[in-house]
Amino acid sequence: MRILNHDDVLAALTGGSIYACGGGGFYEHGLAMGHAAITINKVKLVSLDELNDDDIVITAAAIGAPGGTTDWEMTGRDYIKAAQLLIDHYDGKIVGFVAGQNGKSSSTNGWLPAAALDLVVVDALGDIRAHPSGKFGNFGLTSDEHYETIEAASGGKRETGSHLELVIKGKPEKTSEVLRKASDLSGGFFASARNPLSVKFLKKNAVVGGYTLAIELGEAVLKAQPDGPEAVLAAILKQTGGEIVGKGKVTENTVAYSEEGTYDVGYINVETKKGHDLKAYAANEFMALERDGERVGNYPDVITIFDAKTMQPLTTSEISVGQKVIVFRIDRSKFPLSAGVFERANYPEIEAALGIDIYKYVFSK
Structure with a gap:
């Protein structure tokens, strides 16, 4: 205890x-x-x-x-x-x-x-x-x-x-x-x-x-904060085994509340370099991540967007056009999964809200 x-x-x-x-x-x-x-x-x-x-x-x-x-x-x-x-x-x-x-x-x-x-x-x-x-x-x-x-x-x-x-x-x-x-x-x-x-x-x-996993990750971040954002990022990468998918500037945030589905639905588009984009699809949370149209992250992966200056993890409503961000992912193989991840019946309404496939990517590996 x-x-x-x-x-x-x-x-x-x-x-x-x-x-x-x-x-x-x-x-x-x-x-x-x-x-x-x-x-x-x-x-x-x-x-x-x-x-x-x-x-x-x-x-x-x-x-x-x-x-x-x-x-x-x-x-x-x-x-x-x-x-x-x-x-x-x-x-x-x-x-x-x-x-x-x-x-x-x-x-x-x-x-x-x-x-x-x-x-x-x-x-x-x-x-x-x-x-x-x-x-x-x-x-x-x-x-x-x-x-x-x-x-x-x-x-x-x-x-x-x-x-x-x-x-x-x-x-x-x-x-x-x-x-x-x-x-x-x-x-x-x-x-x-x-x-x-x-x-x-x-x-x-x-x-x-x-x-405990959340508390230990938080402890690592808090310990690194006095040394600045780069130290925080290093601590997160070490603690989670995650990866930086891309860094860039937000060009679109279409996420809005949908009373029909009772979700915050839309996407965040990040230009990582000229002519190349990352798109994070959100139904309340980020459920899929694409690079130039190719799926590079998908629930149950952890998909998080950080403010590049502060390394604060951002909710969809805190992300502004023009903001410099870091797009981060932890592959599902790096943490334990619950039985709910495996249930096909959980996915159709989210796929319909976003207009994309999700479940078929869950176990594509």
Whole structure:
């Protein structure tokens, strides 16, 4: 067991911001939730091996389009309320929380409800990197005919009448779609708790140790920061085994919120040298990367764009035309994958939103 502290909050979100892949929530929101958690109680991070195989764990996640283009409100009590709603409607004992992904705020998603309800944070994730739909963080359950989930959510501005609270039961493929639509109605981003699962199941299907990977990456970045951006880049490359795909100037950013699909959808075009371009396709997060029309990166690879001057990982809404950037990638072979990556049913709506193939490149190697 590890008692998380303020340094861990900063490290988790610093590393999580790289795994955010252009989305993954909001950094300041993650800081606020993480610091609040460790202020009200001890936040206990435990490994799966410290729990019994039949212990039940749930996923804490934020749902919606994280580009900052919608009128959303999600407070700490929404994370707690969503978890409490699920616990109240579940016939069994919950021992702790995992997160669906790493990200700018999602790396601390489970910390506050764990602290408030005196439960634990479990060192496992639905995905090492951020992804556009909860289906990818469902541990391969999207099309499981036998598993019925329970999901709860809370969020939205009360003063405008957009606040929603709901509990839903059903097959993950359908409940995920309902919560995304509800997120849109609440303002575009809200808190959820979902998927009661056994520790035994998570050992086989989750990214085991996913929180620790983000914290260790963040620690390496924070240690290098006093020596400047070049030292930060060197630390990231060493820690992750990633690569620089290209450096250049942003010439287009078409990413915008699509109410029809409830995603931030579009692409970032980077001119790396005259007549040559990198195009990063985003559905909330970067899902594909092309060089002069040739696919050179594809989910579940980590695809991140950094500001070239500061080495800050950028969300899609922070990328401006004319900005000098570094396009970075970690090949999927460099980190553990969850079962959700392998499910074909997770991909069609994202492919339709972007108008490109993704799944056929997932296992092309």
